[in-house]
Amino acid sequence: MSVFAPRADVRDEPLTTVTGVPSRNDRGASDRRRRNGGRRIGSQAFLIILAIYFVFPIWWLVVAATKNTSGLFGSSPFWFDDHFALFENIAGLFTHQGGIYWRWLANSFVYAFAGGIGATVLAILAGYGFAKYRFRGRGAVFTIILGSVMVPLTALVIPTFMLLSQYGIINTPWAVILPSLLSPFGVYLMRVYTQDAVPDEMLEAARIDGAGELRTFFQVALPLLRPAIVTVLLLSVVGTWNNFFLPLAVLTDPDLLPVTVGLNRWTALSNAGAGGEQVWNLITTGSFVSILPLILSFLFLQRYWQGGLAIGSIK
Amino acid sequence: MTTHSTLAAPAAAVVPARPARRRAPRGGSKLEQRRQRWGWLFVSPFLLVFALFLIFPLFYAFGMSLFTSTLATGTKFTGIDNYLKAFSDPLFLEGLLRVAAFAVVMIPAQLIVAMAAALVLDTLVTRLASLSRLLIFAPYAIPVVIGALMWSFLYSPRFGPGATLFDLIGQPTPDFLASDTVFASLVNIVTWQWSGYYMVVIYAALRSIDPAIYEAARIDGANGWQTATRIKVPMISSSVVMVITFALIGTLQFFTEPVVLRNIAQGAIDAAYTPNMYAYSLAFSYSQFNYASAIAFSLGMLVFAGSFVFLFLTRKQSGLK
Numbered sequence: 134m135s136v137f138a139p140r141a142d143v144r145d146e147p148l149t150t151v152t153g154v155p156s157r158n159d160r161g162a163s164d165r166r167r168r169n170g171g172r173r174i175g176s177q178a179f180l181i182i183l184a185i186y187f188v189f190p191i192w193w194l195v196v197a198a199t200k201n202t203s204g205l206f207g208s209s210p211f212w213f214d215d216h217f218a219l220f221e222n223i224a225g226l227f228t229h230q231g232g233i234y235w236r237w238l239a240n241s242f243v244y245a246f247a248g249g250i251g252a253t254v255l256a257i258l259a260g261y262g263f264a265k266y267r268f269r270g271r272g273a274v275f276t277i278i279l280g281s282v283m284v285p286l287t288a289l290v291i292p293t294f295m296l297l298s299q300y301g302i303i304n305t306p307w308a309v310i311l312p313s314l315l316s317p318f319g320v321y322l323m324r325v326y327t328q329d330a331v332p333d334e335m336l337e338a339a340r341i342d343g344a345g346e347l348r349t350f351f352q353v354a355l356p357l358l359r360p361a362i363v364t365v366l367l368l369s370v371v372g373t374w375n376n377f378f379l380p381l382a383v384l385t386d387p388d389l390l391p392v393t394v395g396l397n398r399w400t401a402l403s404n405a406g407a408g409g410e411q412v413w414n415l416i417t418t419g420s421f422v423s424i425l426p427l428i429l430s431f432l433f434l435q436r437y438w439q440g441g442l443a444i445g446s447i448k
Numbered sequence: 449m450t451t452h453s454t455l456a457a458p459a460a461a462v463v464p465a466r467p468a469r470r471r472a473p474r475g476g477s478k479l480e481q482r483r484q485r486w487g488w489l490f491v492s493p494f495l496l497v498f499a500l501f502l503i504f505p506l507f508y509a510f511g512m513s514l515f516t517s518t519l520a521t522g523t524k525f526t527g528i529d530n531y532l533k534a535f536s537d538p539l540f541l542e543g544l545l546r547v548a549a550f551a552v553v554m555i556p557a558q559l560i561v562a563m564a565a566a567l568v569l570d571t572l573v574t575r576l577a578s579l580s581r582l583l584i585f586a587p588y589a590i591p592v593v594i595g596a597l598m599w600s601f602l603y604s605p606r607f608g609p610g611a612t613l614f615d616l617i618g619q620p621t622p623d624f625l626a627s628d629t630v631f632a633s634l635v636n637i638v639t640w641q642w643s644g645y646y647m648v649v650i651y652a653a654l655r656s657i658d659p660a661i662y663e664a665a666r667i668d669g670a671n672g673w674q675t676a677t678r679i680k681v682p683m684i685s686s687s688v689v690m691v692i693t694f695a696l697i698g699t700l701q702f703f704t705e706p707v708v709l710r711n712i713a714q715g716a717i718d719a720a721y722t723p724n725m726y727a728y729s730l731a732f733s734y735s736q737f738n739y740a741s742a743i744a745f746s747l748g749m750l751v752f753a754g755s756f757v758f759l760f761l762t763r764k765q766s767g768l769k
Contacts, residue, residue, distance in 0.1 A: 176568045177576055183565055184580040187587055187644060190598045193609065197601070210602075210609035259494035266487025274491070281502055283693075283755040285701035287724050288748030291731050291740050292509035293501060315501045320494055346486045375591045377704045378724070382732065393593035400597060401711045417601070420594045427589040435582075439648065 191424075198222065198421035202414045222418035229412060234419050236388055237395035241374060241423070243306065244391055248313030249370030256316055256365050260323025261354055265336060275324070281317045287378050294382045308383035309391070313373045319365040326361035327354070363437040374427065392423045506748070513742035523738075530742035539720040540743055544750070547722050550635070551699045557639045558695055559688070562646035567676050569647075570654040581651070585644035592641060596708035599637045604712055625713035637705050642698070646691045653687035654680055689766035693755055700751045703728070723747045 189211070196213055197205060201221065204214035226234040262268075263275050293312050297303045302311075331354045339349040380394050390398070396419055403411045431438065513530050517523040534540050565584055569577050587595060602609060603624035614621040624633045657680065665675050681688075703724040710717040719733070720726035723743060731740035759766065 173572070176572055177574070179568055180565070180572070180576060180580040183561070184583040187584045187640065190595075190602060190640065191586060191590070193602060194598050206606065255494040255497060259491040262487045262490025266484050266490065268484045268487035271487060274495070278498065280752070280756075281498070283697060283752045283759075284502065284506070284748055285697055285751045287701040287703055288727075288744045288751070289502065289505045289509075291727055291737070291744045292505035292512065294731070295512065295737060295741075296505055296508055311497075312501045314497045317498070317502075346483070350490075371589075375593075377591075377593050377707075378728070381707075382728070393591050396597060397593055397708055397711070400600070400708070404711050416597065420597055424590045424594055427591075428586065431585075431589045432582075439652070 194417060194421050194424075197417040200414065200417070202411070205413050205417065218414065219418065222414050223422070225412075225415050226419055226422070229415055230387075233387060234392070234395065234415070237390050237392040238423060240306070240389060241391040241393070242426075244309045244313065244376075244380070245370045245374040247306075247310045248373035249366060251310070251314045252316040252319055252369040252373075253362060253366045255314060256319030256323045256369075257355075257358065257362060259320045260325075260327050260361075261331075261350060261358075263320070263324045264327035265331065265333070265354070278317045278320055282321060286315075290378050290382050293379070297383060303383055304386050304389065306389060309373075309376070309380050312379060313369075313376065316365070316369050316372070319369055322365055323358070323361055327358060330357045330361070360437065363434070367434065367438055371427065392419070396420060396423070506745070509741040509745045509748075512738050513745050515738050517738055530739050531746065533739065534742050534746055539726055540723060540746075543720055543723040543726050544747075547700050547702050549631075550638075550702055551696060553631075554635050554638050554699055555692060555695045557635060558643045558646055559691065561639060561643040562650055562691065563681070563688075565643070565647045566650040566654055567680060569651055570680070571672065581647075585648055587641045588645040588648075590641070592704045593708055595641045596637055596705045599633070599640070600709050600712050603633055603709075625709070625716055627716040630709065630713055630716040634705055634709065637709075638699075642695070646695070649691055650684060650687055653684040657683050685762075685765035689759070689762045692762075693759060696758060697751055697755055700754065701747070 193210060196211060199217050199219040199222075200208065200214045201216065201218040204216060204218060208214040226232065263271060289312070294303065297308050297311075302308050335353055336349055339353045344352070374391075375393070376391070377393050377397070380391050381397075384390055384394070387395075387398075396416055399412055399416050399419070403413055403416065514525060514527060515523050516526040516529060565580075569581055590598075605621070605623065605625075623629060661679060661683075662675055665679055670678065701724050702722045706717050706721045706725060710719075710721070719729040724747065727740045727743040727747065730736045730743060
């Protein structure tokens with residue numbers, strides 16, 4: 134909490150500069166106004182440059198999705214070709230390899246939602262348990278979970294693969310979904326949030342009114358946790374949607390791949406392969422279609438993630 | 449991280465830390481003690497998953513790493529041999545050095561971009577500012593694989609725009625995928641992908657500072673730069689520590705971007721480019737699961753130790769105790 138202690142360097146130093154005569158102060162003020170005006174323009178320019186840097190690859194993808202293969206190689210990379218081929222490309226996604234692309238997209242949805250929702254439910258329950266009950270062993274268990282946030286999940290992929298293959302669930306959707314339920318960071322966020330957002334007094338009152346523990350949780354605590362729930366859900370859905378290493382390791386059946394692994398496979402084939410396997414236009418259009426759902430959800434859920442992503446970091 | 453970890457609801461201003469309020473001692477009555485056991489019920493579903501997919505795989509990997517299996521002799525116990533082999537294996541050591549180099553370059557790059565953007569956004573309340581905040585964040589909504597695919601197109605000499613852009617300034621187009629440039633190309637992809645997310649975290653922390661402090665600083669004659677460097681940055685140090693920790697853990701397990709870029713840059717990125725790629729190729733191309741387990745387990749422990757040391761060194765800034 135040292136953050137809130139007034140810092141000596143901040144408090145003491147500027148004091149020496151204020152004790153000027155009024156005229157000096159006035160000059161200071163006008164200087165400052167001028168400088169502020171200059172800085173504003175500088176700031177705006179800086180933001181525009183940054184925004185261009187972050188957006189131009191996306192713009193490139195939008196444009197590329199509307200080109201056929203010859204357009205991709207032949208025309209200006211940042212502007213549309215004469216021939217608008219987006220719908221041909223989308224039709225191509227339906228016919229190439231029997232429309233497997235849409236299957237991949239559907240798989241991504243299933244994995245992301247099953248894994249993300251499951252992880253969120255587990256995190257809400259555990260966060261509430263850690264925040265509002267004082268059971269024996271709580272501190273030790275929570276410390277272990279907090280420490281595990283620092284264990285890189287990719288280091289677990291190979292042992293998880295070996296374990297799952299022993300149980301024979303390798304190469305099934307469960308091989309991706311079950312490990313995705315693990316979100317120690319989600320538990321940490323939910324615990325920290327629950328601690329402050331759910332007053333003990335309210336829980337006591339509910340109990341005195343005769344509500345059981347489950348009812349207290351569902352009717353009193355849960356509604357108060359909504360912002361944190363949306364955040365944890367967003368983080369874990371995005372995490373599973375993004376996942377590459379795990380499905381790459383545990384899935385070999387082409388019909389089960391998520392869109393990320395599938396598109397990477399097409400790229401590898403197109404780079405290595407003969408003319409017939411080069412589907413550059415389908416890769417660009419497929420990439421474009423696959424990023425739409427998440428981009429749109431982030432646009433519509435702005436209210437939530439803009440504050441919510443910082444939960445746990447503000448102390 | 450005990451009872452004093454106060455956290456404000458996201459939008460609300462941060463509540464100044466008050467001394468942890470000790471609750472009246474509980475568990476006096478039998479009934480009360482029984483009630484507290486409900487806590488176990490709430491945490492047990494997570495603990496089950498935690499045990500199955502984190503604790504157990506870790507122990508399993510460690511167990512596997514103590515054996516060696518060859519066609520001639522079958523599987524036999526070899527103790528720490530795999531670890532001795534790993535830490536004298538130039539491929540593994542080079543990979544470790546490489547991700548360490550990535551951490552040294554990539555984390556400051558992301559942090560500087562995120563911090564600069566957040567500080568500028570914090571001083572502006574224009575439509576341009578909120579639009580650019582959204583645009584800078586946009587890459588976070590794109591899966592890492594797709595982001596890396598996009599950049600691999602952009603880097604590609606065949607249809608990349610590099611030639612167009614460098615023709616404009618009359619320079620020869622550099623090869624972004626040569627062995628000496630691919631490092632910078634990867635740094636660029638990661639910076640592009642993650643800076644926006646870190647910016648949002650830092651920006652939210654900045655917004656939670658009480659504006660009265662800026663007023664006081666202005667009366668004291670502090671200019672914008674001084675306010676930023678002497679007040680804002682120190683006050684958000686806990687968020688910065690969190691961002692660096694995430695970036696550190698992410699960088700040391702670098703995998704997806706180099707794997708995707710390898711599609712078009714096989715000469716510059718070999719199969720053991722990062723420790724994770726090495727473990728993957730040992731396991732899935734060479735079926736050396738025992739040795740791959742030793743590599744994966746070593747990497748896991750090194751990352752854990754690294755981030756632990758980092759959090760320990762910065763415990764003052766982060767408020768973690």
